[in-house]
Amino acid sequence: MKIKNINKYLILALIAIIVGACTSTEVDPKFDQTPTERLNARKVELNDLLLSSELGWKAVYYTDSTQLGGFTHVFKFLPEGKVDMASDFDDDTTIHRSQYDIQVGSTVSLVFTTNNRIHLLSDAANFPTASLLGKGYLGDFQFYYYGQENGQIIFRTNRNGHELRFVKATADDWTNLAGGVIINQNITGDATSPLFRLVEINDGSSVQQYNFDFNAAARFGIAESLTSNDSFNLALSYTPTGAVVKPAVVVKGQKLTNFVYDASTSNFVATGTGGVTATIKFTNTPPILTDDYKMMLPGRAANRFGYYPGDYIEDAPTNSVLFYEELENINASLPAGQSISSIQLYTNHALGNFIYYTFVGRAAIFHYVDVIEDAAGKKVILKHKSWNGNTTVAAPPFLASFDSHLTDPNGIYVKQENFKLGYTNIIYTLTSSSSSFRMSVWQL
Known part of the structure:
Protein backbone atom coordinates (compact mmCIF):
# COMPACT_ATOMS: atom_id res chain seq x y z
CA MET A 1 0.00 0.00 0.00
CA LYS A 2 1.24 3.46 -0.83
CA ILE A 3 2.28 5.75 2.01
CA LYS A 4 -0.31 8.38 1.09
CA ASN A 5 -3.08 5.74 1.34
CA ILE A 6 -1.82 4.70 4.82
CA ASN A 7 -1.95 8.29 5.96
CA LYS A 8 -5.46 8.58 4.55
CA TYR A 9 -6.72 5.63 6.59
CA LEU A 10 -5.01 6.85 9.78
CA ILE A 11 -6.69 10.24 9.45
CA LEU A 12 -10.10 8.59 8.95
CA ALA A 13 -9.58 6.39 12.04
CA LEU A 14 -8.62 9.38 14.17
CA ILE A 15 -11.74 11.28 13.03
CA ALA A 16 -13.91 8.29 13.96
CA ILE A 17 -12.43 8.16 17.46
CA ILE A 18 -12.98 11.86 18.01
CA VAL A 19 -16.56 11.75 16.75
CA GLY A 20 -17.31 8.74 18.94
CA ALA A 21 -15.94 10.46 22.02
CA CYS A 22 -17.97 13.58 21.33
CA THR A 23 -21.22 11.67 20.89
CA SER A 24 -20.80 9.41 23.95
CA THR A 25 -23.76 9.53 26.36
CA GLU A 26 -21.50 8.89 29.44
CA VAL A 27 -20.56 12.10 31.26
CA ASP A 28 -18.04 12.35 34.16
CA PRO A 29 -20.24 13.51 37.06
CA LYS A 30 -17.43 15.70 38.42
CA PHE A 31 -17.83 17.97 35.44
CA ASP A 32 -21.63 17.86 35.40
CA GLN A 33 -21.73 20.69 37.97
CA THR A 34 -20.05 24.02 38.40
CA THR A 170 -25.24 6.64 72.01
CA ALA A 171 -27.44 7.46 74.98
CA ASP A 172 -24.55 6.41 77.24
CA ASP A 173 -22.22 8.93 75.63
CA TRP A 174 -24.32 11.77 77.03
CA THR A 175 -24.46 10.35 80.57
CA ASN A 176 -20.85 9.13 80.54
CA LEU A 177 -19.53 12.68 80.55
CA ALA A 178 -20.24 12.94 84.27
CA GLY A 179 -18.30 9.71 84.84
CA GLY A 180 -15.36 11.17 82.95
CA VAL A 181 -15.38 14.17 85.28
CA ILE A 182 -15.11 11.83 88.28
CA ILE A 183 -12.15 10.07 86.66
CA ASN A 184 -10.56 13.46 86.08
CA GLN A 185 -10.95 14.18 89.80
CA ASN A 186 -9.46 10.79 90.66
CA ILE A 187 -6.32 11.32 88.61
CA THR A 188 -6.04 14.98 89.66
CA GLY A 189 -6.46 14.17 93.33
CA ASP A 190 -7.67 16.41 96.14
CA ALA A 191 -6.11 18.27 99.02
CA THR A 192 -5.23 15.05 100.84
CA SER A 193 -4.00 13.02 97.86
CA PRO A 194 -0.26 12.19 97.73
CA LEU A 195 1.63 14.90 95.89
CA PHE A 196 3.76 12.79 93.59
CA ARG A 197 2.95 10.49 90.67
CA LEU A 198 4.82 7.59 89.15
CA VAL A 199 4.40 5.56 86.01
CA GLU A 200 5.51 1.97 86.56
CA ILE A 201 6.23 -0.18 83.51
CA ASN A 202 6.25 -3.95 84.05
CA ASP A 203 7.48 -5.89 81.02
CA GLY A 204 6.70 -9.23 82.65
CA SER A 205 10.17 -9.70 84.10
CA SER A 206 11.26 -6.31 85.48
CA VAL A 207 9.77 -3.02 86.64
CA GLN A 208 10.92 0.44 85.56
CA GLN A 209 9.76 3.59 87.36
CA TYR A 210 9.20 6.99 85.80
CA ASN A 211 8.53 10.31 87.48
CA PHE A 212 5.19 11.49 86.09
CA ASP A 213 4.98 15.27 85.87
CA PHE A 214 1.27 15.72 85.21
CA ASN A 215 -0.66 18.92 84.54
CA ALA A 216 -4.27 18.24 85.45
CA ALA A 217 -5.65 21.29 83.62
CA ALA A 218 -3.89 20.29 80.41
CA ARG A 219 -4.59 16.54 80.88
CA PHE A 220 -1.02 15.99 79.85
CA GLY A 221 2.08 14.61 81.50
CA ILE A 222 5.69 13.65 80.85
CA ALA A 223 7.07 10.40 82.26
CA GLU A 224 10.84 10.51 82.86
CA SER A 225 12.84 7.44 83.87
CA LEU A 226 14.40 7.48 87.31
CA THR A 227 17.39 5.48 86.08
CA SER A 228 18.00 6.57 82.46
CA ASN A 229 17.31 9.33 79.95
CA ASP A 230 14.20 7.58 78.66
CA SER A 231 10.98 9.60 78.64
CA PHE A 232 7.58 9.64 76.95
CA ASN A 233 4.47 11.82 76.81
CA LEU A 234 0.97 10.89 77.93
CA ALA A 235 -1.98 12.90 76.60
CA LEU A 236 -5.10 11.74 78.43
CA SER A 237 -8.81 11.71 77.71
CA TYR A 238 -11.34 10.33 80.15
CA THR A 239 -14.01 7.62 80.15
CA PRO A 240 -16.27 6.52 83.02
CA THR A 241 -13.83 3.70 83.84
CA GLY A 242 -10.44 5.33 83.35
CA ALA A 243 -8.18 7.21 80.99
CA VAL A 244 -7.21 6.68 77.37
CA VAL A 245 -3.66 7.78 76.54
CA LYS A 246 -2.22 9.10 73.31
CA PRO A 247 0.16 7.95 72.00
CA ALA A 248 0.04 4.36 73.21
CA VAL A 249 2.57 3.18 75.80
CA VAL A 250 4.55 0.45 74.06
CA VAL A 251 5.81 -2.37 76.31
CA LYS A 252 7.42 -5.47 74.80
CA GLY A 253 5.78 -4.62 71.46
CA GLN A 254 2.33 -4.29 73.05
CA LYS A 255 0.44 -1.01 72.68
CA LEU A 256 -1.29 -0.02 75.92
CA THR A 257 -3.83 2.78 75.72
CA ASN A 258 -6.67 2.05 78.17
CA PHE A 259 -5.78 2.77 81.80
CA VAL A 260 -8.55 1.44 84.07
CA TYR A 261 -9.11 3.08 87.45
CA ASP A 262 -8.74 0.83 90.50
CA ALA A 263 -10.65 2.46 93.36
CA SER A 264 -9.03 0.23 95.99
CA THR A 265 -5.54 1.55 95.21
CA SER A 266 -6.32 4.82 93.36
CA ASN A 267 -4.07 3.49 90.57
CA PHE A 268 -4.74 3.56 86.83
CA VAL A 269 -3.66 0.28 85.25
CA ALA A 270 -3.27 -0.70 81.59
CA THR A 271 -2.98 -4.47 81.20
CA GLY A 272 -1.39 -6.39 78.35
CA THR A 273 -0.50 -10.09 78.10
CA GLY A 274 2.34 -12.07 79.62
CA GLY A 275 2.46 -9.93 82.77
CA VAL A 276 2.83 -6.67 80.86
CA THR A 277 1.30 -3.67 82.65
CA ALA A 278 1.65 0.09 82.86
CA THR A 279 0.44 1.82 86.02
CA ILE A 280 -0.11 5.46 86.96
CA LYS A 281 0.04 5.78 90.75
CA PHE A 282 0.27 8.33 93.55
CA THR A 283 3.05 8.29 96.14
CA ASN A 284 4.04 10.33 99.20
CA THR A 285 7.72 9.78 98.43
CA PRO A 286 9.34 12.17 95.96
CA PRO A 287 10.54 10.11 92.98
CA ILE A 288 13.89 11.87 93.12
CA LEU A 289 15.42 12.32 96.59
CA THR A 290 18.13 14.86 97.35
CA ASP A 291 20.67 15.43 100.12
CA ASP A 292 19.47 19.00 100.58
CA TYR A 293 18.17 18.11 104.06
CA LYS A 294 21.75 17.72 105.34
CA MET A 295 22.19 21.49 105.63
CA MET A 296 19.84 21.38 108.63
CA LEU A 297 21.73 18.69 110.55
CA PRO A 298 23.51 19.40 113.86
CA GLY A 299 27.01 20.78 113.43
CA ARG A 300 26.21 22.56 110.17
CA ALA A 301 26.04 26.31 109.66
CA ALA A 302 23.10 28.22 111.09
CA ASN A 303 20.18 28.54 108.69
CA ARG A 304 16.95 30.49 108.63
CA PHE A 305 14.02 29.80 106.32
CA GLY A 306 10.81 31.82 106.04
CA TYR A 307 7.31 31.90 104.56
CA TYR A 308 5.41 35.20 104.52
CA PRO A 309 1.71 35.34 103.57
CA GLY A 310 1.01 38.03 100.99
CA ASP A 311 4.58 38.07 99.65
CA TYR A 312 5.93 36.44 96.49
CA ILE A 313 6.53 33.11 98.22
CA GLU A 314 2.78 32.74 98.58
CA ASP A 315 2.59 32.11 94.83
CA ALA A 316 5.17 29.31 94.74
CA PRO A 317 3.78 26.56 92.48
CA THR A 318 5.21 24.02 94.91
CA ASN A 319 2.93 25.02 97.78
CA SER A 320 0.22 22.39 98.14
CA VAL A 321 -3.53 22.79 98.52
CA LEU A 322 -3.38 21.21 101.97
CA PHE A 323 -0.76 23.78 103.03
CA TYR A 324 -3.02 26.67 102.00
CA GLU A 325 -5.99 25.06 103.75
CA GLU A 326 -4.04 24.63 106.98
CA LEU A 327 -2.91 28.26 106.79
CA GLU A 328 -6.49 29.42 106.37
CA ASN A 329 -7.56 27.28 109.32
CA ILE A 330 -5.02 29.05 111.57
CA ASN A 331 -6.44 32.47 110.70
CA ALA A 332 -10.02 31.23 110.99
CA SER A 333 -9.30 29.98 114.51
CA LEU A 334 -7.77 33.24 115.73
CA PRO A 335 -9.81 36.08 117.26
CA ALA A 336 -10.79 38.98 115.06
CA GLY A 337 -7.89 41.30 114.30
CA GLN A 338 -5.30 38.53 114.61
CA SER A 339 -3.61 36.61 111.79
CA ILE A 340 -0.41 34.77 111.11
CA SER A 341 2.33 36.92 109.56
CA SER A 342 5.21 34.46 109.09
CA ILE A 343 6.38 30.90 109.58
CA GLN A 344 10.13 30.59 110.05
CA LEU A 345 12.43 27.65 110.69
CA TYR A 346 15.78 28.18 112.42
CA THR A 347 18.41 25.42 112.57
CA ASN A 348 21.67 25.51 114.50
CA HIS A 349 20.77 28.90 115.93
CA ALA A 350 22.33 30.13 119.19
CA LEU A 351 18.95 29.43 120.84
CA GLY A 352 18.70 25.98 119.27
CA ASN A 353 16.38 24.67 116.56
CA PHE A 354 12.86 26.03 116.44
CA ILE A 355 9.83 26.83 114.31
CA TYR A 356 9.00 30.49 114.84
CA TYR A 357 5.41 31.64 114.30
CA THR A 358 4.72 35.38 114.19
CA PHE A 359 1.32 37.08 114.16
CA VAL A 360 -0.50 40.32 113.67
CA GLY A 361 -2.15 41.23 116.96
CA ARG A 362 -0.49 38.70 119.26
CA ALA A 363 2.92 37.57 120.51
CA ALA A 364 5.17 35.23 118.56
CA ILE A 365 5.33 31.52 119.44
CA PHE A 366 8.47 29.35 119.52
CA HIS A 367 8.25 25.61 118.92
CA TYR A 368 11.61 24.15 119.91
CA VAL A 369 12.63 20.93 118.16
CA ASP A 370 15.50 18.51 117.82
CA VAL A 371 16.78 17.87 114.31
CA ILE A 372 17.28 14.17 113.61
CA GLU A 373 18.60 12.64 110.40
CA ASP A 374 16.85 9.80 108.55
CA ALA A 375 19.75 8.95 106.27
CA ALA A 376 18.04 5.97 104.63
CA GLY A 377 14.97 8.03 103.76
CA LYS A 378 16.99 11.14 102.86
CA LYS A 379 14.91 13.32 105.13
CA VAL A 380 15.03 15.14 108.43
CA ILE A 381 12.80 14.73 111.48
CA LEU A 382 11.87 17.81 113.53
CA LYS A 383 11.15 16.24 116.91
CA HIS A 384 9.11 18.19 119.46
CA LYS A 385 10.93 19.56 122.54
CA SER A 386 8.84 22.40 123.93
CA TRP A 387 6.48 25.30 123.24
CA ASN A 388 8.06 28.60 124.26
CA GLY A 389 10.51 26.63 126.41
CA ASN A 390 7.77 24.87 128.42
CA THR A 391 8.06 21.10 128.00
CA THR A 392 4.74 20.34 129.69
CA VAL A 393 2.27 22.37 127.61
CA ALA A 394 0.52 21.08 124.51
CA ALA A 395 0.53 22.75 121.14
CA PRO A 396 -1.74 25.80 120.86
CA PRO A 397 -5.01 24.46 119.40
CA PHE A 398 -4.97 26.85 116.45
CA LEU A 399 -1.43 25.72 115.47
CA ALA A 400 -1.61 22.02 116.27
CA SER A 401 -2.78 20.72 112.89
CA PHE A 402 -0.48 22.91 110.81
CA ASP A 403 2.54 22.21 113.01
CA SER A 404 1.95 18.44 112.95
CA HIS A 405 2.96 18.34 109.27
CA LEU A 406 6.30 20.03 109.91
CA THR A 407 6.96 17.77 112.88
CA ASP A 408 5.79 14.64 111.05
CA PRO A 409 7.37 11.76 113.04
CA ASN A 410 8.17 10.10 109.70
CA GLY A 411 10.15 13.16 108.67
CA ILE A 412 10.08 15.86 106.01
CA TYR A 413 11.84 16.00 102.66
CA VAL A 414 13.88 19.09 101.78
CA LYS A 415 14.52 20.20 98.22
CA GLN A 416 16.27 23.23 96.77
CA GLU A 417 14.19 24.65 93.91
CA ASN A 418 15.59 26.04 90.66
CA PHE A 419 13.17 28.96 90.41
CA LYS A 420 13.12 32.38 92.08
CA LEU A 421 10.19 34.49 93.27
CA GLY A 422 10.63 38.24 93.38
CA TYR A 423 13.99 38.14 95.16
CA THR A 424 17.30 36.41 94.61
CA ASN A 425 16.91 34.23 97.72
CA ILE A 426 17.18 30.49 97.23
CA ILE A 427 13.85 28.69 97.66
CA TYR A 428 13.52 25.38 99.49
CA THR A 429 10.46 23.18 99.71
CA LEU A 430 9.55 21.21 102.84
CA THR A 431 7.34 18.19 102.20
CA SER A 432 5.71 15.96 104.80
CA SER A 433 6.44 12.27 104.17
CA SER A 434 3.01 11.22 105.48
CA SER A 435 0.64 13.76 103.94
CA SER A 436 0.15 16.11 101.02
CA PHE A 437 1.50 19.08 102.99
CA ARG A 438 4.15 20.96 101.02
CA MET A 439 5.48 24.40 101.90
CA SER A 440 8.05 26.52 100.10
CA VAL A 441 10.28 28.93 102.00
CA TRP A 442 13.05 31.39 101.29
CA GLN A 443 16.51 30.84 102.71
CA LEU A 444 17.10 34.09 104.61
Missing part, protein backbone atom coordinates in the same frame (compact mmCIF):
# COMPACT_ATOMS: atom_id res chain seq x y z
CA PRO A 35 -17.67 24.45 41.36
CA THR A 36 -20.34 26.46 43.18
CA GLU A 37 -22.93 23.75 42.60
CA ARG A 38 -20.55 21.07 43.88
CA LEU A 39 -19.84 23.05 47.07
CA ASN A 40 -23.54 23.66 47.64
CA ALA A 41 -24.20 19.95 47.20
CA ARG A 42 -21.49 19.19 49.78
CA LYS A 43 -23.12 21.71 52.11
CA VAL A 44 -26.46 19.92 51.85
CA GLU A 45 -24.70 16.56 52.26
CA LEU A 46 -22.96 17.62 55.48
CA ASN A 47 -26.05 19.18 57.00
CA ASP A 48 -28.09 16.06 56.22
CA LEU A 49 -25.39 13.93 57.83
CA LEU A 50 -25.33 16.03 61.00
CA LEU A 51 -29.11 15.79 61.33
CA SER A 52 -29.22 12.08 60.50
CA SER A 53 -28.00 10.65 63.81
CA GLU A 54 -30.89 10.24 66.22
CA LEU A 55 -28.70 10.63 69.33
CA GLY A 56 -26.19 13.00 67.81
CA TRP A 57 -22.43 12.72 67.45
CA LYS A 58 -19.43 12.35 69.75
CA ALA A 59 -15.90 13.69 69.23
CA VAL A 60 -12.84 13.31 71.46
CA TYR A 61 -10.97 16.47 70.57
CA TYR A 62 -7.18 16.45 70.95
CA THR A 63 -6.20 19.97 69.90
CA ASP A 64 -2.46 19.15 70.18
CA SER A 65 -1.52 15.79 71.69
CA THR A 66 2.11 16.90 72.10
CA GLN A 67 1.09 19.15 74.99
CA LEU A 68 -2.63 18.69 75.67
CA GLY A 69 -5.00 15.83 76.35
CA GLY A 70 -8.39 15.12 74.80
CA PHE A 71 -11.78 16.62 75.65
CA THR A 72 -14.98 14.73 74.88
CA HIS A 73 -17.86 16.63 73.26
CA VAL A 74 -21.31 15.35 72.35
CA PHE A 75 -23.49 17.18 69.83
CA LYS A 76 -27.15 16.88 68.80
CA PHE A 77 -27.78 18.90 65.65
CA LEU A 78 -31.30 20.26 65.23
CA PRO A 79 -33.25 22.00 62.46
CA GLU A 80 -32.90 25.74 61.92
CA GLY A 81 -29.20 25.71 62.74
CA LYS A 82 -29.53 24.81 66.40
CA VAL A 83 -27.23 22.44 68.27
CA ASP A 84 -27.30 20.94 71.77
CA MET A 85 -23.85 20.32 73.19
CA ALA A 86 -22.21 18.93 76.32
CA SER A 87 -18.60 18.21 77.25
CA ASP A 88 -16.33 16.94 80.03
CA PHE A 89 -14.13 20.05 79.96
CA ASP A 90 -15.07 20.80 83.57
CA ASP A 91 -17.69 19.85 86.14
CA ASP A 92 -20.49 21.28 83.99
CA THR A 93 -21.67 18.34 81.85
CA THR A 94 -25.17 19.73 81.30
CA ILE A 95 -26.52 20.33 77.80
CA HIS A 96 -26.20 23.83 76.32
CA ARG A 97 -27.95 25.06 73.18
CA SER A 98 -26.37 27.33 70.60
CA GLN A 99 -26.25 27.92 66.85
CA TYR A 100 -24.25 26.30 64.07
CA ASP A 101 -23.85 27.01 60.38
CA ILE A 102 -22.55 25.17 57.32
CA GLN A 103 -20.42 27.71 55.51
CA VAL A 104 -19.07 27.61 51.96
CA GLY A 105 -15.72 29.13 51.09
CA SER A 106 -12.88 27.38 49.33
CA THR A 107 -14.42 24.28 50.92
CA VAL A 108 -17.37 23.40 53.15
CA SER A 109 -17.01 23.84 56.90
CA LEU A 110 -19.01 23.34 60.08
CA VAL A 111 -18.93 26.48 62.23
CA PHE A 112 -20.28 26.82 65.75
CA THR A 113 -21.37 30.42 65.45
CA THR A 114 -22.52 31.21 68.99
CA ASN A 115 -20.79 30.43 72.25
CA ASN A 116 -20.94 26.91 73.62
CA ARG A 117 -18.73 24.28 75.26
CA ILE A 118 -16.46 23.88 72.22
CA HIS A 119 -15.43 27.52 72.55
CA LEU A 120 -13.75 26.82 75.91
CA LEU A 121 -10.91 25.28 73.91
CA SER A 122 -10.48 28.30 71.65
CA ASP A 123 -10.62 31.04 74.30
CA ALA A 124 -7.13 32.61 74.32
CA ALA A 125 -7.67 33.90 77.87
CA ASN A 126 -8.26 30.36 79.15
CA PHE A 127 -4.88 28.63 79.12
CA PRO A 128 -3.67 25.58 81.11
CA THR A 129 0.10 26.18 81.04
CA ALA A 130 2.44 29.17 80.97
CA SER A 131 3.63 28.23 77.49
CA LEU A 132 0.06 28.56 76.21
CA LEU A 133 -0.41 32.09 77.55
CA GLY A 134 -2.58 33.97 75.05
CA LYS A 135 -3.20 30.77 73.08
CA GLY A 136 -5.70 28.96 75.27
CA TYR A 137 -6.20 25.28 74.53
CA LEU A 138 -5.38 25.69 70.81
CA GLY A 139 -8.91 24.71 69.89
CA ASP A 140 -11.18 25.62 66.99
CA PHE A 141 -14.87 26.19 66.45
CA GLN A 142 -14.62 25.85 62.64
CA PHE A 143 -14.02 22.42 61.07
CA TYR A 144 -13.51 21.67 57.38
CA TYR A 145 -15.56 18.81 55.98
CA TYR A 146 -13.53 16.04 54.30
CA GLY A 147 -16.20 13.40 53.78
CA GLN A 148 -17.29 10.28 55.61
CA GLU A 149 -15.88 6.84 56.30
CA ASN A 150 -17.45 3.84 57.99
CA GLY A 151 -20.27 5.96 59.34
CA GLN A 152 -17.93 8.61 60.72
CA ILE A 153 -17.75 12.24 59.61
CA ILE A 154 -14.21 13.41 58.88
CA PHE A 155 -13.16 16.99 59.56
CA ARG A 156 -9.89 18.86 59.65
CA THR A 157 -9.34 21.63 62.15
CA ASN A 158 -8.96 25.23 61.03
CA ARG A 159 -5.92 26.10 63.14
CA ASN A 160 -3.54 23.22 62.49
CA GLY A 161 -5.23 20.88 60.01
CA HIS A 162 -5.50 17.95 62.45
CA GLU A 163 -8.06 15.30 61.68
CA LEU A 164 -11.16 15.20 63.91
CA ARG A 165 -13.80 12.49 63.58
CA PHE A 166 -17.42 12.59 64.64
CA VAL A 167 -18.83 9.16 65.51
CA LYS A 168 -22.49 8.43 66.10
CA ALA A 169 -23.35 9.00 69.74
